[in-house]
Amino acid sequence: MKIPVKGTAEAQRREKMAQHACPIPDAVVSCLRRKLGNDRYAAWFSDVVVIASDSGKVTLSAGTKFRSDRINSNYDVDLVQAWQTLDPEIHRVTAIANLPRPQDERTAASSN
Numbered sequence: 001m002k003i004p005v006k007g008t009a010e011a012q013r014r015e016k017m018a019q020h021a022c023p024i025p026d027a028v029v030s031c032l033r034r035k036l037g038n039d040r041y042a043a044w045f046s047d048v049v050v051i052a053s054d055s056g057k058v059t060l061s062a063g064t065k066f067r068s069d070r071i072n073s074n075y076d077v078d079l080v081q082a083w084q085t086l087d088p089e090i091h092r093v094t095a096i097a098n099l100p101r102p103q104d105e106r107t108a109a110s111s112n
Contacts, residue, residue, distance in 0.1 A: 021049040021061060031082035036075070044071055048095065058083055062095035071095040 024032075024045065033041045044067065052059040058079075062068040071079075072095050079093035 021051045024048060024050055024060070025086060027086050028082045031085050032078060035078050035082070044075065051096075056089045056091045058090060058093045060093065060095040061098050063098055065097040068095040068097045 029041070029045075032045060036044075048060050048062045048071070050058060051061045060068075060071070060079075062071050076093065080090060083090040083093055
Protein backbone atom coordinates (compact mmCIF):
# COMPACT_ATOMS: atom_id res chain seq x y z
CA MET A 1 0.00 0.00 0.00
CA LYS A 2 1.37 3.38 -0.97
CA ILE A 3 0.95 5.91 1.83
CA PRO A 4 0.91 9.59 0.87
CA VAL A 5 4.05 11.29 2.18
CA LYS A 6 3.38 14.38 4.26
CA GLY A 7 3.81 17.47 2.14
CA THR A 8 2.89 15.82 -1.16
CA ALA A 9 -0.11 17.10 -3.08
CA GLU A 10 -2.08 13.89 -2.38
CA ALA A 11 -1.38 14.03 1.37
CA GLN A 12 -2.33 17.71 1.48
CA ARG A 13 -5.56 17.04 -0.44
CA ARG A 14 -6.57 14.21 1.91
CA GLU A 15 -5.64 16.22 5.00
CA LYS A 16 -7.80 19.14 3.82
CA MET A 17 -10.73 16.80 3.16
CA ALA A 18 -10.35 15.11 6.56
CA GLN A 19 -10.63 18.48 8.32
CA HIS A 20 -14.17 18.84 6.97
CA ALA A 21 -15.40 15.32 7.79
CA CYS A 22 -19.01 14.90 8.84
CA PRO A 23 -21.30 11.94 9.56
CA ILE A 24 -23.27 10.24 6.82
CA PRO A 25 -26.69 11.96 6.65
CA ASP A 26 -29.53 10.21 8.49
CA ALA A 27 -31.55 9.65 5.31
CA VAL A 28 -28.63 7.79 3.72
CA VAL A 29 -28.02 5.77 6.89
CA SER A 30 -31.70 4.76 7.03
CA CYS A 31 -31.69 3.70 3.40
CA LEU A 32 -28.50 1.64 3.83
CA ARG A 33 -29.79 0.01 7.03
CA ARG A 34 -33.02 -1.03 5.26
CA LYS A 35 -31.12 -2.41 2.29
CA LEU A 36 -28.19 -4.08 4.09
CA GLY A 37 -29.59 -4.81 7.55
CA ASN A 38 -28.36 -3.38 10.84
CA ASP A 39 -25.52 -5.86 11.35
CA ARG A 40 -23.95 -5.43 7.91
CA TYR A 41 -24.38 -1.66 8.09
CA ALA A 42 -22.68 -1.58 11.51
CA ALA A 43 -19.84 -3.82 10.32
CA TRP A 44 -18.93 -1.74 7.27
CA PHE A 45 -20.26 1.79 7.79
CA SER A 46 -20.47 2.56 11.53
CA ASP A 47 -17.35 4.76 11.57
CA VAL A 48 -17.39 5.94 7.96
CA VAL A 49 -17.57 9.71 7.48
CA VAL A 50 -18.15 12.04 4.55
CA ILE A 51 -15.07 14.04 3.64
CA ALA A 52 -16.13 15.61 0.34
CA SER A 53 -19.14 16.15 -1.86
CA ASP A 54 -18.86 17.97 -5.16
CA SER A 55 -20.16 17.76 -8.73
CA GLY A 56 -22.25 14.64 -8.20
CA LYS A 57 -19.49 12.79 -6.35
CA VAL A 58 -19.25 11.90 -2.66
CA THR A 59 -16.03 10.79 -0.98
CA LEU A 60 -16.12 8.79 2.23
CA SER A 61 -13.31 8.06 4.67
CA ALA A 62 -13.52 4.40 5.63
CA GLY A 63 -10.60 3.61 7.92
CA THR A 64 -8.33 1.04 6.33
CA LYS A 65 -7.54 0.36 2.69
CA PHE A 66 -9.09 -3.09 3.12
CA ARG A 67 -12.36 -1.57 4.32
CA SER A 68 -12.45 1.11 1.63
CA ASP A 69 -11.71 -1.46 -1.10
CA ARG A 70 -14.50 -3.75 0.15
CA ILE A 71 -16.99 -0.89 0.39
CA ASN A 72 -16.12 0.26 -3.13
CA SER A 73 -16.40 -3.22 -4.62
CA ASN A 74 -19.41 -4.56 -2.69
CA TYR A 75 -21.57 -1.55 -1.91
CA ASP A 76 -20.98 0.99 -4.69
CA VAL A 77 -24.45 0.62 -6.21
CA ASP A 78 -26.17 0.62 -2.80
CA LEU A 79 -24.29 3.78 -1.80
CA VAL A 80 -25.22 5.66 -4.96
CA GLN A 81 -28.88 4.66 -4.61
CA ALA A 82 -28.91 5.72 -0.94
CA TRP A 83 -27.30 9.09 -1.69
CA GLN A 84 -29.69 9.69 -4.56
CA THR A 85 -32.53 9.80 -2.02
CA LEU A 86 -30.98 13.11 -0.91
CA ASP A 87 -29.64 14.33 -4.24
CA PRO A 88 -30.60 12.71 -7.56
CA GLU A 89 -27.50 14.28 -9.14
CA ILE A 90 -25.14 12.00 -7.15
CA HIS A 91 -23.64 9.51 -9.58
CA ARG A 92 -20.55 8.28 -7.73
CA VAL A 93 -19.71 7.47 -4.11
CA THR A 94 -16.15 6.42 -3.33
CA ALA A 95 -14.53 5.32 -0.09
CA ILE A 96 -10.87 6.01 0.61
CA ALA A 97 -8.60 4.96 3.47
CA ASN A 98 -8.01 7.42 6.30
CA LEU A 99 -4.94 9.58 6.31
CA PRO A 100 -2.10 7.87 8.11
CA ARG A 101 -1.25 9.27 11.53
CA PRO A 102 2.14 11.04 11.72
CA GLN A 103 3.84 8.03 13.35
CA ASP A 104 2.47 5.83 10.51
CA GLU A 105 4.17 8.09 7.96
CA ARG A 106 7.52 7.82 9.76
CA THR A 107 7.20 4.05 10.03
CA ALA A 108 6.32 3.73 6.35
CA ALA A 109 9.19 6.00 5.31
CA SER A 110 11.74 4.08 7.41
CA SER A 111 10.63 0.72 5.98
CA ASN A 112 11.30 1.82 2.37
